[in-house]
Amino acid sequence: xxxxxxxxxxxxxxxxxxxxxxxxxxxxxxxxxxxxxxxxxxxxxxxxxxxxxxxxxxxxxxxxxxxxxxxxxxxxxxxxxxxxxxxxxxxxxxxxxxxxxxxxxxxxxxxxxxxxxxxxxxxxxxxxxxxxxxxxxxxxxxxxxxxxxxxxxxxxxxxxxxxxxxxxxxxxxxxxxxxxxxxxxxxxxxxxxxxxxxxxxxxxxxxxxxxxxxxxxxxxxxxxxxxxxxxxxxxxxxxxxxxxxxxxxxxxxxxxxxx
DNA sequence: TAGTCTGTTAGACA
DNA sequence: CTGTCTAACAGACT
Numbered sequence: 545x546x547x548x549x550x551x552x553x554x555x556x557x558x559x560x561x562x563x564x565x566x567x568x569x570x571x572x573x574x575x576x577x578x579x580x581x582x583x584x585x586x587x588x589x590x591x592x593x594x595x596x597x598x599x600x601x602x603x604x605x606x607x608x609x610x611x612x613x614x615x616x617x618x619x620x621x622x623x624x625x626x627x628x629x630x631x632x633x634x635x636x637x638x639x640x641x642x643x644x645x646x647x648x649x650x651x652x653x654x655x656x657x658x659x660x661x662x663x664x665x666x667x668x669x670x671x672x673x674x675x676x677x678x679x680x681x682x683x684x685x686x687x688x689x690x691x692x693x694x695x696x697x698x699x700x701x702x703x704x705x706x707x708x709x710x711x712x713x714x715x716x717x718x719x720x721x722x723x724x725x726x727x728x729x730x731x732x733x734x735x736x737x738x739x740x741x742x743x744x745x746x747x748x749x750x751x752x753x754x755x756x757x758x759x760x761x762x763x764x765x766x767x768x769x770x771x772x773x774x775x776x777x778x779x780x781x782x783x784x785x786x787x788x789x790x791x792x793x794x795x796x797x798x799x800x801x802x803x
Numbered sequence: 804t805a806g807t808c809t810g811t812t813a814g815a816c817a
Numbered sequence: 818c819t820g821t822c823t824a825a826c827a828g829a830c831t
Contacts, residue, residue, distance in 0.1 A: 698811090
């Protein structure tokens with residue numbers, strides 16, 4: 545489960561597992577996971593009480609009395625609750641109650657940062673566009689400008705939290721071609737698109753909430769209609785799903801349903 | 804076995 | 818300005 549929805553599910557898990565408590569032990573398996581701040585500072589912050597767990601777009605952070613600890617999962621990161629502190633791909637583990645919270649990341653693209661200031665002064669979050677839930681169709685149209693729609697939606701300054709899977713699925717559901725441009729949409733299309741993004745993320749959170757995020761691969765169940773289904777029949781008209789590349793990212797689509 | 808693909812982001816470049 | 822590609826990294830798959 546992807547992107548904004550996946551991070552929101554993780555946030556909700558961390559609220560249950562961590563909020564209101566501090567870690568009693570911290571183990572750093574990969575010092576390079578921390579890309580801002582010092583490791584001993586991280587250990588001291590994590591052992592203080594976690595006041596809240598927040599999300600903006602794909603950024604997740606825990607708030608403490610005098611600092612924030614930011615997590616970004618990138619492609620393969622996740623935080624799980626484990627009986628032991630060093631499962632496969634563990635990069636950092638901290639003990640809360642009788643279990644370990646573990647930041648796992650097989651590709652090591654994700655990272656953790658300590659932000660000593662208010663999060664509104666942390667540039668990566670400060671420059672994010674609005675959350676899909678706070679965005680009208682009219683605002684979305686204005687923010688996209690004259691670009692390829694997919695390219696603009698992947699730009700986190702346009703709208704926060706949208707990724708390749710959401711775009712692929714929402715374009716299919718709304719009949720939008722993968723390489724559609726802003727000028728291909730009319731006024732009501734923008735409202736429908738803004739609504740479609742919100743609905744997609746709401747569905748992900750409602751249907752896929754679980755203690756561990758499952759990334760889609762060929763051995764796991766693929767819950768999506770067209771994403772990574774090249775050659776399979778379109779769920780609406782049975783035309784084989786095609787794959788193309790737009791904005792250097794794979795797009796899966798039905799050439800009959802999307803134009 | 805070797806080559807190809809991948810959920811993100813930042814930055815280089817045309 | 819827009820759009821495309823790559824690096825960062827490493828595992829899974831063909």
